[in-house]
Every structure is written in C-alpha cells, then in structure tokens.
Amino acid sequence: MDWGALHTILGGVNKHSTSIGKIWLTVLFIFRIMILVVAAEKVWGDEQDDFVCNTLQPGCRNVCYDHFFPISHIRLWALQLIFVSTPALLVAMHVAYRRHEKKRQFRKGDQKCDFKDIEEIRKQRFRIEGSLWWTYTGSIFFRLIFEAVFMYAFYFMYDGFRMPRLMKCNAWPCPNTVDCFVSRPTEKTVFTIFMIAVSSICILLNVAELCYLLTKFFLRRSKKTGNSKQQPNHENKEETKQNEMNELISDSCQNTVIGFSS
C-alpha cells in the first residue's frame, strides 16, 4: 500500500469532481507526491547520519537531532498529503451509496429507473447537486482545514521554513554548548519553499472550487425560483392553444373521438 495505491483509489473519485477538483488532484499527485517520492526523500535521506556535532560525547548527536527535528519534514509532508487527499473518499462513498440505491431500484423493476443495465449505472457520472453537493463541499472544507493545520504546524516547529546550516545545542549529555551542522541545508530550504508554494496553490484551488460550487448553487436556486414563477403563465398559454386546436378538430371531424391529455 503506497502512493500508487492512493492514486488508484483517488483516480476513481476524479470522475465525479469539478474541473477545478481535477486540476487540484493533478497538482497534488504530480507536484507534491511525485516530488516527495523522487526528490525530497533523497535529500532528507541522510538527515541523521550526516547531522554532525562538534563533540565526541556519545549520545549528544542523537539528543541534539531529536531536539531540533521533533518530526522530520518528509514525514510531516507524507502525513499532510494523506490527510489532505482522504476527504475525497467521503465523496467516493456517497457516490457508491447512490449507485447502490439505483441498482436496488433497477433490480426491483422500478418504472422511474431509466437505465438499461447495471453496467450503465456503474459507469454513470453523478451531477454534484442535492446531498452530494453538501458532501463535496464538506470534503473541500476539510481539505482546506488540513492544509492550513499542517502549514501552521510546519511554521510552528521550524520557525520560518528556512533550514539553518548551524545549530547550537546544549541539551544533556552534551557538555556545554555544542555546534551541530545540518546536512544539505540549502537544498532542503529550496524543497521546503517549493512544497510550501505548491501547498498554497492547492489552498487557492480549493478556495476557488468552493466559490465555484457556491456560485453554481445560488445560480441554480435562482433559476428554479424564476422558472416556477414563469411556469403558470406558460401553462395557461399552452392550455389556450390546446383548447383552440381541440375545437377546430371536433368541428371538422364529427364522427371521430379523440382524447388529448391537457
């Protein structure tokens, strides 16, 4: 079970996402997960082995490393990516539930169900409306929250996103204050900034998607209320026309009985 499996799981959700949602998923997989796996993991690979302190005191290096890096950047990003991508599964579950209901209707032979076979139900793409809209919006909201929480955790732990070259440590058992040197600090800073930037882009995409969904919701609502006002006048015109036609037909054909439904 690795990033590839997550990609398979989330790929299915992609079908029911908005266009912005699809862009977000692509950015997530290509610019975050892929960069993490092919590049960042190698940069942080020797983070503890090459963390060198100016002392021979056994244990001092371990303690200082633990003091300055309570949780490694890589692990934090891995957790962030897992948490940020999982709300999409709520949508997947809701879609699966709707499909299950449609299949049940189909099996009962319900007249309302207009699918030819089960395969069609399986392949159908659901429109984001009704309860699915609420689930989808909820999932975007959770994504935003998780992104924000992890960005804050990052900032809180590593004070400004920059990796210093030198750290001064005086935790026991280090004798006095000891200089400790971080491995590849500039490369780590570059990748940290890159990941933060892409994280911000993802946040923007989520906010845009949220706005898009809200706008669509309000537009649909106003269209519905507009239609329901127009409908009685429209119906009256239709009825009048129909009545005229009926009169003409019944006048011309005396022996024919035709039933029209109004």
Next chain:
Amino acid sequence: MNWAGLYTVLSGVNRHSTAIGRIWLSVIFIFRIMVLVVAAESVWGDEKSAFTCNTQQPGCNSVCYDHFFPISHIRLWALQLILVTTPALLVAMHVAYQQHQEKKLLVLTGHADPKHMEEVKKHKMRIAGSLWWTYVCSVVFRLLFEAVFMYIFYMLYPGYQMMRLVKCEAYPCPNTVDCFISRPTEKTIFTVFMLVTSSVCIVLNMAELVYLVVRACARRGQHHSNPTSGKSSFYGHKHSSEYKQNEINQLLTEQDGSLKDMLRRNSGLQEKGDRCSAC
C-alpha cells in the same frame, strides 16, 4: 506477497461488508498500512545503527538494544495489521462456498448459462443466516486481536512514550551505561498516531457488531410478524432456499414419471416469469 497483495485480497471482501466494514477497511489501509509504509518505516529504519551507548565496550550496544527493544514497534504493527485483517478471509471463504452452492442450484434447475453464472459471481450476498454468524465471528476476532496487541504494546513499552535516554547494565556493559535512542520524539508521535487509529478501528468494529445484532433482531421481529418472507437467495423472494432445495432433492430421487410432469405439478418452483428449461 506484500501489502499491495493483501489489499487485492481484501478488496474482494469489501463488496460483501456492511458500510461500517468498508469504512473500517479504508481506515486500516489508508491511515495504518499506508502511514506504516510511507512514513513509520523510515523513522524506525536506523533504530539499531543510531542507538548509541556511552561506552566503547564491544557488544554492550547490541545487548542493550536487545534488552530494551525485544521486538521493534514496526514489526509489532505489521503483525497486528496482518492478524487484524485476516478474519475477513473467513467471510470471503463463506461467500465463495455460498456462491458455489448457488451455481450448483442453477445447474440443477437448468439455468446454467454464462449470464446467470456471472450474475451469481457479481451479486452482493446479504449478511443473513450462517453468513451472519461468520461475519460476526470475524468482527469478534478482529476486536480480540486489536485488544491483544494493544495490551502487548503496553506490556513491552509501558507509557507509549519513547525515552531519549535509557540506562543499561546488562553484561558485558561495565556498570550502568547511558544509551541514547534515535529520533525519540518522532517515534513517540507515530506511536501515538498508530494507537489512536487502532482505537478508532476498535470503535468501528464495536459499532459494526452492534449494528449487526440490531439488524438481526429487527429482521427476526419482522419475520415473526410476516412468516411468508423467506431467507435471502438469488432467485425467488417468495420461497426460502431450503424449501426449494427440498423440492429439487425430491425430484431428483424420484424414479418414476418424467421430470416434466413433476415440474408442471409443482408450480412453486417457477420463478418470476421464468420457465424451467427442462420442461
């Protein structure tokens, strides 16, 4: 055979699970197995090589590491996850057995065409009858394994927190020696995370157990008030599968008379709008 293989095996079971069962499976795979593979394994990767003792005595390092870590967290979690996910295979086996029985029934009633056979394979089994008992057993075993491993964890590593420093005096270390563990804070964070997800899984299992029991009681109550409703089976919601099996057995053992006449006499075998092809 790795975690991906386990995922393939268990995805099949997913289809016959309850909704809570599916949520449980997602939590297991995404928040436990995936976190274990992509994050936790690299945190514990250098646990032995970076375990440093304040001594130059050869062997002291190894002995102290072995004394404080009889079995590594990672291996314990891997065992826990394998044991916790395997009871679902009981359900898979039972479902396979039921599908086999349905296929036999189809062959005997003369509906052995590929389309019907495919339907048997694809349709979702209702969790009723003996399958209910198997399912409940699998959930109970899951709960048991989770609880046992949580207890083992507590026994081996009391408090769940990873210390920075441990004092060791096992032979051949001279006197008491300070030993320093690598990445203790990160390890504590992941230990707490895995424990929390374990607890979430325990809660989900209990909820599933309660749901199954309540559903069974509700169905029983419905059955008492409406005795004509039969057990679940692929065909015929009107008749129980046992009744039909008895009829078929009777037909097969009869020596005299043609099958056609018997089937015509026993109209209870006719499914909805379907005529037996042997007639």
